[in-house]
Amino acid sequence: MLKWIWLSVIVLVLDLVTKAYASDQLTLHQPVPMFPGFNFTLMHNTGAAFSFLSEASGWQRWFFSIIAIGVSAGIVVWLKRLATNQVWTAVALALILGGALGNVWDRLTLGYVVDFIQVYYDRWYWPAFNIADSAISVGAVILIIDSFRTARDEKNPSSEEVRH
Numbered sequence: 001m002l003k004w005i006w007l008s009v010i011v012l013v014l015d016l017v018t019k020a021y022a023s024d025q026l027t028l029h030q031p032v033p034m035f036p037g038f039n040f041t042l043m044h045n046t047g048a049a050f051s052f053l054s055e056a057s058g059w060q061r062w063f064f065s066i067i068a069i070g071v072s073a074g075i076v077v078w079l080k081r082l083a084t085n086q087v088w089t090a091v092a093l094a095l096i097l098g099g100a101l102g103n104v105w106d107r108l109t110l111g112y113v114v115d116f117i118q119v120y121y122d123r124w125y126w127p128a129f130n131i132a133d134s135a136i137s138v139g140a141v142i143l144i145i146d147s148f149r150t151a152r153d154e155k156n157p158s159s160e161e162v163r164h
Contacts, residue, residue: 001082004094011098015131016105022116022130031118038119043128044112068104072097088146095139102132 026032026042033039075097082090106113115128 001079001084001086001090002076004079004090005076005097007091007094008098008101011095011131011135012101012105015099015102015135018131019102019106019114019116023114026116037121038117040116041118041128043115044110045115045128046112065104065107068100068107072100072104075100088142088149092139092142092146095135095142099132099135099139102130102135 022040022042026040028042028044031039031041075093079090079093079097082093103113113130113132115130115133117130117134118128119126
């Protein structure tokens, strides 16, 4: 199922292009309202999700990069071992891989991850994120849903599978 790597490449390219555009067009920490509940706001995240460990002394850059590279290698191996009928798992893994590589690229080249999408309601703001984060999140949701579907199918095999 390595044929799904093209999806990872699309996520990676889209992520890097939008981050470069945001970095060029936006001013750090200055929201640009698009419509109620949605801003473009350039942020530099030196931590992980939700700025976890962003106040650390710098070691987290390398720590998160090594983890992301290791996870990415594991995802490639997992993709390679998938059966051809495991399409949703392959899509989920390809999205996660593309997102992980987009964020690790930022960490290695910039020392931080560029975030620029800000969603809010009234005075409650979701932490800023990017295309890579979105792909990782969507991929994780697909993976979870697919795991429930797979477990259900294994528990209740169809009559076609029972005959064989």
